[in-house]
Amino acid sequence: xSATTTTTxxxxxxxxxxxxxxxxxxxxxxxxxxxQFMRISGVALIPLAFGxxxxxxxxxxxxxxxxxxxxxxxxxxxxxxxxxxxxxxxxLHGMSGLRTVAEDYVHQPGLQxxxxxxxxxxxxxxxxxxxxxxxGGVRLVDIPANCI
Amino acid sequence: xxxxxxxxxxxxxYRGRFGxxxxxxxxxxxxxxxxxxxxxxxxxxxxxxxxxxxINWIMFYRTWYFGLGEIALVGCVLYHGLNGLRVALxxxxxxxWTPELQQRSVVYVAIAFAVLFVPAAIFMGGNILSHLGG
Numbered sequence: 001x002s003a004t005t006t007t008t009x010x011x012x013x014x015x016x017x018x019x020x021x022x023x024x025x026x027x028x029x030x031x032x033x034x035x036q037f038m039r040i041s042g043v044a045l046i047p048l049a050f051g052x053x054x055x056x057x058x059x060x061x062x063x064x065x066x067x068x069x070x071x072x073x074x075x076x077x078x079x080x081x082x083x084x085x086x087x088x089x090x091x092l093h094g095m096s097g098l099r100t101v102a103e104d105y106v107h108q109p110g111l112q113x114x115x116x117x118x119x120x121x122x123x124x125x126x127x128x129x130x131x132x133x134x135x136g137g138v139r140l141v142d143i144p145a146n147c148i
Numbered sequence: 149x150x151x152x153x154x155x156x157x158x159x160x161x162y163r164g165r166f167g168x169x170x171x172x173x174x175x176x177x178x179x180x181x182x183x184x185x186x187x188x189x190x191x192x193x194x195x196x197x198x199x200x201x202x203i204n205w206i207m208f209y210r211t212w213y214f215g216l217g218e219i220a221l222v223g224c225v226l227y228h229g230l231n232g233l234r235v236a237l238x239x240x241x242x243x244x245w246t247p248e249l250q251q252r253s254v255v256y257v258a259i260a261f262a263v264l265f266v267p268a269a270i271f272m273g274g275n276i277l278s279h280l281g282g
Contacts, residue, residue: 004203039239042232045195049225057218058268061275067202070195094182101175126189133193140199 011071034096048086071138074097087130095123166254170231177228182220215276219269226265230257 028036060069073079102115162168191205208214234253238245 028217041194042229042236046229046233050229053222053225054268058271061274062206062215062218062271063279065206067195067199070192070202080262083171088261090185091189094178096224097178099180101179112154121187126186129193130189133196136196139262140195 038093038096041089044085045089045093048082048089052082053087067138067140071140074134074137084131084134087127087134091123091127091130095119166251169232170254170257174231174235177224177231179223180224181228184217210279212276212280215272217273222268222272223261223265225259227261227267230260230264246282 075085090113097121100115102119103112106112189211194202194205209218231254233244236259238250252275
């Protein structure tokens with residue numbers, strides 16, 4: 001695939017009638033980058049999201065969940081990095097997907113701009129909340145000593 | 149704006165078979181996942197912003213009806229992920245793009261989904277039952 005990913009250089013098109021045609025690929029547009037991001041983040045999310053579900057929603061469950069559990073989990077930096085990767089990839093992937101779905105049904109450019117802006121603002125706020133919590137950690141004065 | 153009812157009925161009327169069903173489920177699974185994702189990031193961020201109220205979310209999540217929703221969530225993520233992998237693979241390897249393999253790959257996704265989802269759903273369902281009434 002590397003031959004087709006150069007931004008300005010010529011790439012070989014599939015052989016047609018035994019001939020190979022050289023065509024210049026256009027600059028990658030923002031939409032192309034978003035399309036690429038959806039593939040890359042999607043593949044990255046397979047281990048991240050499947051692993052999260054298996055560990056936090058199947059093996060452990062909401063009945064094991066409390067502040068103490070979160071504090072103990074986030075005591076290990078690796079889990080915070082894992083959760084940060086999941087937060088970033090999942091939110092951006094989901095926001096982009098929401099936009100794709102919305103623009104399949106809403107066709108006025110003005111309305112599409114408003115929807116894109118709303119998704120960006122809402123998604124950005126949620127990412128920010130998640131990031132602050134990941135960095136700040138569990139904020140409770142009286143976490144039991146045997147908790148961590 | 150396209151009428152959502154018309155969108156739904158046309159979606160059912162158009163007989164795109166395997167590929168179209170895979171696409172509809174991909175959309176439903178993605179939407180279900182992203183809606184819960186927004187909520188889930190906010191509830192987890194309570195451990196920093198409003199730690200005293202974190203347990204209130206968890207108590208709601210412990211209800212049997214949310215438990216059923218959680219099983220649906222696992223189904224959404226599993227299907228969306230497996231089918232997304234199929235889509236990404238065909239994008240990366242366009243030479244695999246034959247109608248026969250397109251259809252067969254949808255069946256492969258359905259099999260892989262069943263293999264992962266059924267045990268998870270049984271396990272989670274058992275967990276809900278074991279916590280009923282206490």
